[in-house]
Amino acid sequence: MKILSEIKEPIGSELIEFNEFFKKKLDTDVALLNIILRYVTKKKGKQIRPVLVLLSAGLCGEISERSYNGASMVELLHTATLIHDDVIDRAKIRRGIASVNSEWNNKIAVLVGDYLLSMGLLSSIDADEFKFLKSTSKAVGAMSESELMSLDKSKKFKIDEATYLKIIKGKTATLMATCCEIGAISASDDQLIHKKMEDFGMNLGMAFQLRDDLFDYITKQSIIGKPVGNDLKEKKMTLPLLHALENGESSFSKKIIKSIKNEKLTKSDINYIISFVKEYGGVDYTENLANKYIQNSKALLSSFPESKYKTALIDLGEFVINRST
Amino acid sequence: MKILSEIKEPIGSELIEFNEFFKKKLDTDVALLNIILRYVTKKKGKQIRPVLVLLSAGLCGEISERSYNGASMVELLHTATLIHDDVIDRAKIRRGIASVNSEWNNKIAVLVGDYLLSMGLLSSIDADEFKFLKSTSKAVGAMSESELMSLDKSKKFKIDEATYLKIIKGKTATLMATCCEIGAISASDDQLIHKKMEDFGMNLGMAFQLRDDLFDYITKQSIIGKPVGNDLKEKKMTLPLLHALENGESSFSKKIIKSIKNEKLTKSDINYIISFVKEYGGVDYTENLANKYIQNSKALLSSFPESKYKTALIDLGEFVINRST
Numbered sequence: 001m002k003i004l005s006e007i008k009e010p011i012g013s014e015l016i017e018f019n020e021f022f023k024k025k026l027d028t029d030v031a032l033l034n035i036i037l038r039y040v041t042k043k044k045g046k047q048i049r050p051v052l053v054l055l056s057a058g059l060c061g062e063i064s065e066r067s068y069n070g071a072s073m074v075e076l077l078h079t080a081t082l083i084h085d086d087v088i089d090r091a092k093i094r095r096g097i098a099s100v101n102s103e104w105n106n107k108i109a110v111l112v113g114d115y116l117l118s119m120g121l122l123s124s125i126d127a128d129e130f131k132f133l134k135s136t137s138k139a140v141g142a143m144s145e146s147e148l149m150s151l152d153k154s155k156k157f158k159i160d161e162a163t164y165l166k167i168i169k170g171k172t173a174t175l176m177a178t179c180c181e182i183g184a185i186s187a188s189d190d191q192l193i194h195k196k197m198e199d200f201g202m203n204l205g206m207a208f209q210l211r212d213d214l215f216d217y218i219t220k221q222s223i224i225g226k227p228v229g230n231d232l233k234e235k236k237m238t239l240p241l242l243h244a245l246e247n248g249e250s251s252f253s254k255k256i257i258k259s260i261k262n263e264k265l266t267k268s269d270i271n272y273i274i275s276f277v278k279e280y281g282g283v284d285y286t287e288n289l290a291n292k293y294i295q296n297s298k299a300l301l302s303s304f305p306e307s308k309y310k311t312a313l314i315d316l317g318e319f320v321i322n323r324s325t
Numbered sequence: 326m327k328i329l330s331e332i333k334e335p336i337g338s339e340l341i342e343f344n345e346f347f348k349k350k351l352d353t354d355v356a357l358l359n360i361i362l363r364y365v366t367k368k369k370g371k372q373i374r375p376v377l378v379l380l381s382a383g384l385c386g387e388i389s390e391r392s393y394n395g396a397s398m399v400e401l402l403h404t405a406t407l408i409h410d411d412v413i414d415r416a417k418i419r420r421g422i423a424s425v426n427s428e429w430n431n432k433i434a435v436l437v438g439d440y441l442l443s444m445g446l447l448s449s450i451d452a453d454e455f456k457f458l459k460s461t462s463k464a465v466g467a468m469s470e471s472e473l474m475s476l477d478k479s480k481k482f483k484i485d486e487a488t489y490l491k492i493i494k495g496k497t498a499t500l501m502a503t504c505c506e507i508g509a510i511s512a513s514d515d516q517l518i519h520k521k522m523e524d525f526g527m528n529l530g531m532a533f534q535l536r537d538d539l540f541d542y543i544t545k546q547s548i549i550g551k552p553v554g555n556d557l558k559e560k561k562m563t564l565p566l567l568h569a570l571e572n573g574e575s576s577f578s579k580k581i582i583k584s585i586k587n588e589k590l591t592k593s594d595i596n597y598i599i600s601f602v603k604e605y606g607g608v609d610y611t612e613n614l615a616n617k618y619i620q621n622s623k624a625l626l627s628s629f630p631e632s633k634y635k636t637a638l639i640d641l642g643e644f645v646i647n648r649s650t
Contacts, residue, residue: 028470029470030470030473030474030477031477031480032473032474032476032477033470033473033474081439084435084436084439087431087435088431088432088435088436089432106412106413106431107413107414107476108473108476110409110412110413110435110438111409111413111469111472111473111476112469112473113439114406114409114438114442114468114469115466115469115470115473117439117442117443118442118446118462118465118466118469119466121443121446121447122446122458122462122465122466125455125458125459125462126462130450130455133447133450133458134450137443137447137450137451140443140447141440141443141444141447143439144436144437144439144440144443145353145354145355145358145440147436148355148357148358148433148436148437148440149355149357149358151357151432151433151436152355152356152357155356
């Protein structure tokens with residue numbers, strides 16, 4: 001498996017140019033907002049979303065100013081959701097530094113998130129990129145809808161696999177699909193190619209979130225900086241657990257559901273549940289499904305001619321299902 | 326002065342049709358979201374914003390499905406900001422019923438607000454109303470920018486009149502300008518008319534917020550359901566106070582700024598500040614300025630032929646500066 005910095009190599013200079021472009025997009029007359037936006041964007045994350053836009057553009061034609069515009073749009077939206085997520089989860093740390101809600105306060109964090117959300121949707125208006133907006137419209141609605149679906153208490157502990165897949169599609173995959181579609185739109189007029197890249201991104205995104213949900217059951221804190229059993233503590237029902245509950249001995253399953261429902265889980269509860277999930281195939285099943293999505297995504301690229309961008313997108317697929325970060 | 330229900334008369338049936346239209350717009354597959362949206366929209370506010378869209382459309386041509394689309398857009402955006410405002414201010418009550426954050430929780434309120442904000446911006450995409458979006462783009466960015474401007478601690482107590490006017494423009498007037506512009510766009514292709522209606526809405530919106538800020542100094546709790554001195558308690562520096570501080574004897578002004586800056590204000594502090602504001606012309610000055618904005622807004626309508634819509638818009642201006650609710 002290649003590491004992320006290797007995968008990004010073919011778009012190294014474009015990514016630098018994008019970061020400059022993005023910085024300029026964020027300029028505002030409001031002093032406090034300027035300070036916060038500079039603070040938020042100083043520490044870069046993995047930048048998977050802009051990388052997807054740029055690689056898709058390269059694959060389908062040429063990376064241009066239009067591609068940078070598209071990449072800014074998704075990065076703005078993604079940053080907005082992270083800031084609101086931190087308010088929602090009362091998270092103190094983001095990318096190794098204090099979150100906006102903890103460095104400033106909730107009030108400011110909600111407003112900065114709103115500002116970025118609006119700018120994300122509207123940045124494409126100045127550029128007259130109506131197609132970008134059309135593509136994104138699906139993603140943005142889907143994101144908050146799916147979060148709300150997962151919060152619906154009345155159904156939270158009765159989630160089935162189909163509902164779980166619908167939730168992660170809205171939460172993660174749809175925006176990644178948008179990234180690839182926008183990249184394609186910025187470089188080609190062929191609508192079949194737009195659709196193919198949207199599907200590619202959707203499959204990659206599904207695998208991405210499945211891998212994320214596996215972290216709760218397979219990694220050590222030291223590797224990903226997020227404690228094992230984190231989702232479990234927050235009583236998030238993800239596929240590894242859902243599958244094991246479905247397949248495990250029913251008396252065990254009932255006991256586990258009951259304890260998740262009613263109690264604050266202790267460390268030993270969590271360890272017990274993790275062993276249960278492994279024992280009843282939850283981890284294997286989820287890994288296999290993630291693999292399938294990546295195979296699908298690869299197949300969608302087969303009709304494209306070989307290029308450094310194609311190689312990078314395939315490597316990115318491998319990275320997504322093997323990463324420990 | 327006519328009361329609001331009288332002003333709404335010429336668009337009575339259209340307003341009912343709009344409310345039906347809006348209800349349908351809000352339909353989603355997500356059960357919890359559906360419940361919350363129905364809850365939120367059951368109690369209608371003054372509906373000034375959709376009323377502005379419909380009256381402007383009537384004035385400039387004809388109220389059509391396009392006008393309903395535009396009115397939905399602004400109502401979605403306005404509702405989104407109210408829900409987020411209640412999270413920010415930890416408000417328990419909105420329109421006489423429990424706020425979303427108190428009936429459910431902050432998490433859900435942030436997400437529902439995000440959903441409505443996105444839907445507001447994107448509802449016009451399905452309808453291919455790119456011009457609506459262009460108009461709204463200014464308003465939405467301006468709203469969060471201006472809130473953040475007013476939160477900037479380093480400058481909060483050194484606000485001058487120009488900055489205050491910039492803040493209320495972003496907070497309130499720009500969205501009202503958008504309402505009138507969108508109404509005009511939905512009924513006419515004449516760009517001069519669009520601009521005229523935008524200016525009309527901007528002037529009306531400035532007067533609307535000035536009147537709102539006067540409530541802190543002139544009304545009794547029983548009338549508007551909001552305690553006198555409410556903004557003061559939250560240390561919001563609005564024009565009546567700013568003007569009095571500028572014109573009052575400097576030793577008094579200094580003492581007042583110091584007490585607002587440092588202390589939790591007692592009831593007697595607040596009463597003292599209110600008398601100070603009245604004594605040094607803060608109320609009169611603000612009332613005069615609101616009147617000027619309404620005169621400007623009226624003048625902008627002079628070139629339109631007489632109609633029931635024109636009369637209603639002029640009456641709405643009178644209502645805005647005389648209302649006690």
